[in-house]
Amino acid sequence: MYEAYIVGLFPREDGLVIEWKRYEQDPGHEPAFRNALASSLDKVVKLQLDAGLSYVHDPLIDWHDLFRPFTHLDGVELGPITRYYETNTFYKKPIFRGEPTYPDGFIERFVHAERLPPNHIRISTLPGPYTFCRLAEFGGGVDPVDVVSKILSGAIGDLLGLGYGFVNLAEPELVYKEPDDSLVKECYGRLRAFKDAIRLQLFFGDASRVLDLLESLPIYGYSIDAQFTDVSLLDCPKKHLTLGVIDGQNTLMEDLDQLKAKIAEFAEGCPYSSLGLSNNVDLDFLPYEVAVEKVKLLGELYRRVAG
Amino acid sequence: MSLPILPTQEIGSFRKPDYLLKEWGRYLRGEIGYEELKPSIERASKETVSLLEDAGLDIVWDGEMHRWEMYHYPVEHIDGIEFVGRVRVFDNRYFLKGRVVSKPKLKKNYHLDEFLFVKSVSNRPVKIPITGPYTLADWSFNEYYTLKWRRLEGDPRKIRFHAKREFTLDLASEVINPILKELSKHGVFRIQIDEPAATTHPSEMPIFVEAFNEAVKGVEATITTHICYSDYEILLPYMDRLNTVQFALEFANRDTRSRGVSDDARKGYSLLKGLSELGVDREIGLGVVDVHTDFIEPVELIADRIRYALKYLPPERLFVNPDCGLRTRSREVGYKKLKNMVEAVKLVRKEYGFE
Numbered sequence: 224m225y226e227a228y229i230v231g232l233f234p235r236e237d238g239l240v241i242e243w244k245r246y247e248q249d250p251g252h253e254p255a256f257r258n259a260l261a262s263s264l265d266k267v268v269k270l271q272l273d274a275g276l277s278y279v280h281d282p283l284i285d286w287h288d289l290f291r292p293f294t295h296l297d298g299v300e301l302g303p304i305t306r307y308y309e310t311n312t313f314y315k316k317p318i319f320r321g322e323p324t325y326p327d328g329f330i331e332r333f334v335h336a337e338r339l340p341p342n343h344i345r346i347s348t349l350p351g352p353y354t355f356c357r358l359a360e361f362g363g364g365v366d367p368v369d370v371v372s373k374i375l376s377g378a379i380g381d382l383l384g385l386g387y388g389f390v391n392l393a394e395p396e397l398v399y400k401e402p403d404d405s406l407v408k409e410c411y412g413r414l415r416a417f418k419d420a421i422r423l424q425l426f427f428g429d430a431s432r433v434l435d436l437l438e439s440l441p442i443y444g445y446s447i448d449a450q451f452t453d454v455s456l457l458d459c460p461k462k463h464l465t466l467g468v469i470d471g472q473n474t475l476m477e478d479l480d481q482l483k484a485k486i487a488e489f490a491e492g493c494p495y496s497s498l499g500l501s502n503n504v505d506l507d508f509l510p511y512e513v514a515v516e517k518v519k520l521l522g523e524l525y526r527r528v529a530g
Numbered sequence: 531m532s533l534p535i536l537p538t539q540e541i542g543s544f545r546k547p548d549y550l551l552k553e554w555g556r557y558l559r560g561e562i563g564y565e566e567l568k569p570s571i572e573r574a575s576k577e578t579v580s581l582l583e584d585a586g587l588d589i590v591w592d593g594e595m596h597r598w599e600m601y602h603y604p605v606e607h608i609d610g611i612e613f614v615g616r617v618r619v620f621d622n623r624y625f626l627k628g629r630v631v632s633k634p635k636l637k638k639n640y641h642l643d644e645f646l647f648v649k650s651v652s653n654r655p656v657k658i659p660i661t662g663p664y665t666l667a668d669w670s671f672n673e674y675y676t677l678k679w680r681r682l683e684g685d686p687r688k689i690r691f692h693a694k695r696e697f698t699l700d701l702a703s704e705v706i707n708p709i710l711k712e713l714s715k716h717g718v719f720r721i722q723i724d725e726p727a728a729t730t731h732p733s734e735m736p737i738f739v740e741a742f743n744e745a746v747k748g749v750e751a752t753i754t755t756h757i758c759y760s761d762y763e764i765l766l767p768y769m770d771r772l773n774t775v776q777f778a779l780e781f782a783n784r785d786t787r788s789r790g791v792s793d794d795a796r797k798g799y800s801l802l803k804g805l806s807e808l809g810v811d812r813e814i815g816l817g818v819v820d821v822h823t824d825f826i827e828p829v830e831l832i833a834d835r836i837r838y839a840l841k842y843l844p845p846e847r848l849f850v851n852p853d854c855g856l857r858t859r860s861r862e863v864g865y866k867k868l869k870n871m872v873e874a875v876k877l878v879r880k881e882y883g884f885e
Contacts, residue, residue, distance in 0.1 A: 287621040313620035474671040510615020
């Protein structure tokens with residue numbers, strides 16, 4: 224049995240970018256901006272439904288970067304513009320000056336539960352704790368694992384309370400470099416309460432090198448980046464696996480016949496009760512129109528492999 | 531052309547005057563053609579050259595008035611790369627990104643006319659900044675070469691590497707090299723190859739070096755390079771392999787605003803020690819003002835940064851410049867920063883007896 228879904232931040236359509244810029248220059252433009260945002264959110268939700276995907280991902284088109292919501296917590300500041308791995312996209316580094324507390328319901332301000340259809344399983348993405356610890360900056364006396372796990376526990380708990388089926392945790396750091404196994408285990412040990420609702424998204428690196436570590440973590444499953452991990456050489460994991468086969472870093476459209484054959488070959492040697500199909504990295508790295516086509520392509524791939 | 535010790539230079543871009551921004555907007559929306567845009571470009575180009583000369587720079591350019599920005603401008607003039615849509619750089623800032631759909635081919639030498647114009651309106655040596663092949667490739671979606679290499683390779687990592695290498699080398703030999711050779715014939719003083727993407731992918735550093743050297747092969751003009759907001763530790767081992775006389779680098783953005791020449795005060799310049807220890811023998815274009823803040827660096831602070839650099843580099847290999855192009859600052863702020871930079875150089879020249 225297959226499932227298909229998108230993960231990560233979705234790009235903004237040009238119209239929304241323009242309305243946002245007008246709003247930045249003129250606060251009186253806020254109503255027009257809010258309307259444009261709502262309309263864009265609805266389009267991305269409809270796109271997923273029309274593509275026949277298994278779950279609806281919160282579009283997160285109003286997040287400037289993966290960490291931005293958490294910079295609104297007391298005690299966290301916006302730091303310098305920093306390159307996001309090997310991309311030409313930059314994030315603003317969160318700087319923890321103290322140990323912020325996570326107010327109940329905090330993440331609700333940044334997701335769009337009210338715009339997601341009630342009869343579909345909804346999902347969302349948050350930064351993974353290990354990546355968060357590595358990419359943020361922490362002032363003296365702040366224990367990164369402690370503070371990040373408290374914040375993420377609050378956010379994941381809130382999302383589940385809002386009816387989100389599971390949370391995709393973006394963890395590029397875990398595969399981009401040789402990970403610190405004990406730190407990774409400590410991070411996920413703190414999130415154990417949510418183990419059935421956590422899936423990791425591993426991108427910008429080869430996941431086959433860390434399969435043992437992944438299998439030891441209290442998580443439901445993980446996705447691999449097929450641009451970095453040779454799927455044909457991947458061992459059979461015990462946890463739920465999602466193949467990130469739709470490339471969010473190249474406008475080139477995937478050859479569905481080739482992909483279908485590759486997936487079938489993998490599934491044959493590795494029988495699953497459920498195998499996920501997804502994008503490898505956030506579609507935010509693509510222009511909006513191309514990202515739309517990639518979602519449609521994912522839907523088509525899903526139909527073909529699911530028969 | 532002889533230069534004083536500690537020559538001062540700009541890096542490239544400077545804020546366009548409002549009237550030109552307005553005209554560029556009309557041009558990009560297709561409301562006017564290039565011929566209608568041109569008079570405003572030339573007016574702004576002339577004004578900017580005068581402004582930089584008035585600030586006292588020894589080597590000038592026109593702030594890239596002829597270009598919308600450093601990626602858009604070349605891509606407009608290269609067959610085989612087409613614009614595909616806007617992609618986020620950060621926050622709500624986007625750039626129009628291209629995709630390569632066939633082997634790149636130069637439509638026309640897009641730098642010749644602007645160079646001849648700037649040369650005609652300037653009284654100082656002119657340095658022309660040019661976006662390098664690696665950055666052009668890295669900032670484009672690689673469709674054509676990926677498709678080609680998918681037929682030859684199975685491993686996605688090898689496909690990516692080979693596709694990038696071939697794309698970058700084609701840009702170097704088919705696009706950049708002919709431009710540089712033609713500029714050389716027209717007596718350009720210096721050509722600065724801008725490669726802000728150079729260290730983005732550490733595993734692709736050999737591609738960057740190979741393409742850079744291919745781009746400048748057989749070019750008689752003096753070649754310099756500018757690399758900013760990058761991990762210079764990645765660049766260090768490759769510096770000696772690049773056929774360039776100068777590395778103009780960004781330092782001030784990493785530095786403190788404290789006075790003095792201690793390592794703590796000048797922590798943004800720690801790379802200089804490494805350069806000295808490794809025996810890198812190229813000129814260094816020392817970034818002494820931060821282009822991402824309106825803070826006008828005082829003359830004494832800039833002088834301290836230069837004094838610190840002189841602890842590690844001989845004066846004849848030291849050039850002084852802003853971290854990067856000043857397009858993100860207002861013209862007024864940009865001018866004040868450059869003016870203070872020039873004053874600081876004068877101060878240091880006098881202090882060290884370089885005059």
